[in-house]
Amino acid sequence: MLKNILIMNDRLVYLNKDFAYSFKNENALIEILKLTNKEMEERAFYDENMVIDMLTIKSICRKYKESNLFLALTFDDSIDPKNDRYKKAVDNLLQATLDYIKETNSEEKLNNPNNLVKKSLTVVDDLMSFLPPKISIIGYDQTGKTNIAKLVLEGKVPEKYIETTGLETYEGKLFDFPLLIWEISDDVGEDLWSKYIKASDALVVVLDSTMENAKETKNMIEKTAKDLPHAELLIVANKQDKEDALIIEQMEKTLGYKVFPFSANKEENAKLIQEQVAKLIELKSEHLDYSTESYVVNRND
Ligand SMILES: Nc1nc2c(ncn2[C@@H]2O[C@H](COP(=O)(O)OP(=O)(O)OP(=O)(O)O)[C@@H](O)[C@H]2O)c(=O)[nH]1
Ligand SMILES: [Mg+2]
Incomplete structure (x- = not known):
């Protein structure tokens, strides 16, 4: 970028x-x-x-x-x-x-x-x-990747669920700044998956806040270290509104990284995820408050 x-x-x-x-x-x-x-x-x-x-x-x-x-x-x-x-x-x-x-x-x-x-x-x-920044959103099926992409670029929640197969790309603006988002399904196969995430400026990893998903996503995050060792991560513990959602401490312990607690089914949460994504790509904007907590993970720190 x-x-x-x-x-x-x-x-x-x-x-x-x-x-x-x-x-x-x-x-x-x-x-x-x-x-x-x-x-x-x-x-x-x-x-x-x-x-x-x-x-x-x-x-x-x-x-x-x-x-x-x-x-x-x-x-x-x-x-x-x-x-x-x-x-x-x-x-x-x-x-x-x-x-x-x-x-x-x-x-x-x-x-x-x-x-x-x-x-x-x-x-x-x-x-x-x-030369806009490219962010890849990765995670397992139905964790909330599409909802997050739409909230970031449009501030809206999709009216109904449509499965994403393979790759879906979204172009738009975040705080007046052009941004490219790639939503990558885990079913594309390992080779294609690695190819798609290459040249990402940053990664958003989405989980549905269940233990099973946290364990499998840990492996997915480890795979990204090979392709993008310098890209910063935002790990979203989505679906926190659900009664059976794992608590954040449990998720952080399982993953070994800081996670951002979130619910992508509510439009009023758009600003929260937009701010974290803006911090993820180190965006400069007068609309942004850099003093609020950042959930960005830098693997090289
Ligand atoms: N309760 C709850 N439901 C959510 C949340 N986020 C997404 N959903 C629902 O979960 C389903 C999947 O959401 P998507 O955003 O399409 O998930 P996805 O990861 O893009 O799904 P695939 O593309 O099929 O892999 C939809 O029915 C959403 O409405 C959340 O935070 N809470
Ligand atoms: Mg999708």
């Missing part, structure tokens, strides 16, 4: 749009990119794509000779810089920046990146829809 767009010229930042926390210390990212800009200038790299790989976070940087503009896109998944759609989106964004600089002669406006963000929002949206 795309995490950050930065356009600058020497120390003057024209546009800095964060979509998600790229680093625990956000300033560190800006500082690294500033150094990269300086180095590219010294080595006279122009009109070139350059990919910097900083652990799992990648940045594609481009520098334009005529204007000395430096652009960096930071994302946490691999993208082919030669991809035509990406190239076109980057060109559009740089062109919007150049136009903005040309028609803006006040120093104050140039120094206020928000003005450019407002002006180039459609171009930024285009880039975002090109």
